[in-house]
Structures are given as structure tokens and as C-alpha cells.
Amino acid sequence: MNAGRELRTGPSQAHIPELQLRPLFLPPPGQEFAPAADLGDDTMEDDATTEPGVPEYNVFGVHPVEAERVFWYRWILGHQISFALWRAMYDIIGDRRDQMPSPPELESLAACIDAYSAMLLYSSTVPRAHYHSHIRHRMMLQHPAFSGTWAPDYRPVRRLFRGRLPWQGDPSCEALGAAVTRNAEAHEYIAGHLVLNGRSLLQQSGQAANLTVLRDKEELYDNFFLTVRRPVSRIEFVRHLRERAAEVSAELAHNGLYPNVDGHHHPVVTGPSGAVLITFVPSVLRILDRATRLVAGQQLQGVGV
Numbered sequence: 534m535n536a537g538r539e540l541r542t543g544p545s546q547a548h549i550p551e552l553q554l555r556p557l558f559l560p561p562p563g564q565e566f567a568p569a570a571d572l573g574d575d576t577m578e579d580d581a582t583t584e585p586g587v588p589e590y591n592v593f594g595v596h597p598v599e600a601e602r603v604f605w606y607r608w609i610l611g612h613q614i615s616f617a618l619w620r621a622m623y624d625i626i627g628d629r630r631d632q633m634p635s636p637p638e639l640e641s642l643a644a645c646i647d648a649y650s651a652m653l654l655y656s657s658t659v660p661r662a663h664y665h666s667h668i669r670h671r672m673m674l675q676h677p678a679f680s681g682t683w684a685p686d687y688r689p690v691r692r693l694f695r696g697r698l699p700w701q702g703d704p705s706c707e708a709l710g711a712a713v714t715r716n717a718e719a720h721e722y723i724a725g726h727l728v729l730n731g732r733s734l735l736q737q738s739g740q741a742a743n744l745t746v747l748r749d750k751e752e753l754y755d756n757f758f759l760t761v762r763r764p765v766s767r768i769e770f771v772r773h774l775r776e777r778a779a780e781v782s783a784e785l786a787h788n789g790l791y792p793n794v795d796g797h798h799h800p801v802v803t804g805p806s807g808a809v810l811i812t813f814v815p816s817v818l819r820i821l822d823r824a825t826r827l828v829a830g831q832q833l834q835g836v837g838v
């Protein structure tokens with residue numbers, strides 16, 4: 534971890550990020566992407582993520598940050614990127630529950646899951662006290678039982694995360710299985726890190742976990758994370774993902790993974806129990822960039838770009 538204290542890029546040179554959140558547009562879960570031409574959206578601009586090389590970042594940030602802005606931004610942006618990754622995964626597994634994905638599709642699924650784990654880490658870099666007084670408090674005001682089980686894009690891929698798809702036992706799914714295990718451990722770790730007893734708002738509310746989530750709960754959830762459902766083309770979807778990946782890059786390059794908050798850092802991974810996340814600490818951008826490229830390659834195949 535000490536190696537992380539080295540300055541890998543000149544942060545004073547890094548571009549100051551705007552930290553401006555924007556709505557994420559996604560199709561309603563289970564609904565196909567719209568043809569680009571129907572939306573007048575058939576051009577794909579060159580994007581920084583297509584350039585070779587991923588910007589590096591300091592693990593421990595140098596510039597003091599405005600905590601409320603940075604951690605709110607990270608919480609919302611990290612979730613929006615997770616939603617897009619889940620949606621890309623759904624596009625691969627779809628409803629063909631019995632059909633084994635191809636090797637490149639398996640590679641993409643594993644990359645998306647690792648990128649989701651990296652986003653769990655990114656979102657969870659908020660100091661614990663700040664998380665409780667600001668972020669969790671706002672989620673609780675949105676609904677006292679606010680829960681990840683209401684995430685509309687997660688529901689269609691939940692079985693994959695539970696290892697319940699019939700083909701997941703095949704030896705060719707070993708790398709995917711390892712990514713699923715890493716993800717479960719990462720989620721459990723960050724839950725225990727931010728909430729010492731690991732109990733969610735749903736559990737604390739005393740309400741029963743309900744697998745048939747009502748549409749109004751999904752809307753409360755989407756609304757909190759600035760996510761709007763409407764027809765979206767594959768081109769637009771990829772653009773949203775790439776833009777957000779580039780924003781994470783710029784933000785990390787400037788603030789470091791563990792920002793300087795009033796002269797202190799608040800590392801997420803502090804001991805052996807966080808072992809699963811150690812490899813993610815210096816690699817958030819590389820992992821996210823890889824998933825973004827694979828998703829873009831898959832989504833843009835055959836749409837003429």
C-alpha cells in the first residue's frame with residue numbers, strides 16, 4: 534500500500550474536473566435498444582477511451598477536496614456506471630437462459646463484473662461518518678427501506694451473480710465464476726466498511742425483502758441516481774458509458790482514489806479482510822477501461838460504426 538503514496542502522475546498538472554452529474558438514459562429493463570436512425574443518432578464521435586493508455590492516478594490524493602461534492606458525485610456516478618455495465622451484461626445473457634455465451638461474450642461478462650467491483654470501491658471511498666450523515670441519510674429520506682434490490686437493471690442479471698444460470702458450471706466459465714466471487718466479496722467488504730454492522734436500510738427498516746419489487750420502488754431508485762428510462766440506441770448507450778468512464782479518469786487523476794479530506798485520507802482497504810479489493814486499488818481505471826472497450830466493441834458491431 535505504501536507504494537500507492539508515490540506520485541505516479543503530476544496531479545497539479547491534472548485537469549480540474551467539473552464534477553457535474555448528468556442524467557443517465559437507459560431503456561426500460563428488458564426492452565431492446567432502439568435503432569439509431571429512429572432517434573436521429575447514428576454517429577459515433579471519437580472518444581478518449583479509444584486512445585491507447587489509461588491515465589494513472591495517485592492512490593492518496595494531494596489536493597484538499599470539497600468532500601460533499603466529490604463524494605456525492607462518486608456515489609451517483611459509480612452507480613450510474615454500474616447500471617450501464619449490468620445493462621451490457623443483460624444484452625449478452627438476455628432471456629436465453631440455456632444458451633452458453635461465446636468465449637468473447639464470457640470475457641466481456643467477466644470484465645463487466647470486475648468493472649462493477651471497481652465501481653463498488655470507487656463509490657465507497659467516502660469517509661464513513663460522511664457516508665452516514667450525507668449519503669445514507671439522503672437515501673433514507675428517499676425511502677426508509679431504500680435498497681439495492683430495487684435496482685431495475687440488476688434484477689435481470691441477478692441469476693448470473695447468484696451462479697444460477699445452467700451453463701455457469703461449465704469449465705469455460707471459470708474466469709467468470711472468479712469475477713462473480715470477487716464481486717460478492719467486494720460488496721460484502723464495502724458494506725461492512727461503511728456500515729459497521731453491515732445492515733442495510735432495508736434490514737433496519739424492519740420491512741421484508743420483497744423479490745417482487747414494485748415499479749414505484751424502482752422509480753424511486755432510478756430517480757435517486759438520476760436515471761431516466763426512454764428509448765436509447767446502442768450508439769448513445771456506448772457514448773454514455775465512455776463519457777462516464779472518462780469522467781472517472783479525470784476525477785481520479787485530480788483527486789486520487791482516497792482524496793485528501795481536511796488533511797486526512799480515508800482508505801477503504803486497510804487490512805487482510807479486504808484482500809479481494811487490494812488488486813482493484815491501483816487498477817480502477819484500467820479495469821473500467823477494459824470493460825468499456827469490450828462493451829463498445831460488442832454493442833457497435835453491426836451498427837455501422
Ligand code: HEM
Nearest residue numbers: 653656680681682684687723724727728731732733735736
Ligand atoms: C457502493 C455501492 C453499492 C451498490 C452498487 C450495491 C448494490 C447492491 C445490489 C444490486 C443489491 C441487490 C443484490 C441482490 O438482490 O442479490 C444489494 C443488496 C444489498 N446491499 Fe448493497 N450495494 C452498495 C452498497 C452497500 C452498502 C454500503 C451496504 C451496507 C449496509 C450494502 C448492503 C446490502 C445488503 C444488506 C443487501 C441485501 C438486500 C438489502 O438488505 O437491501 N450495500 N446491494
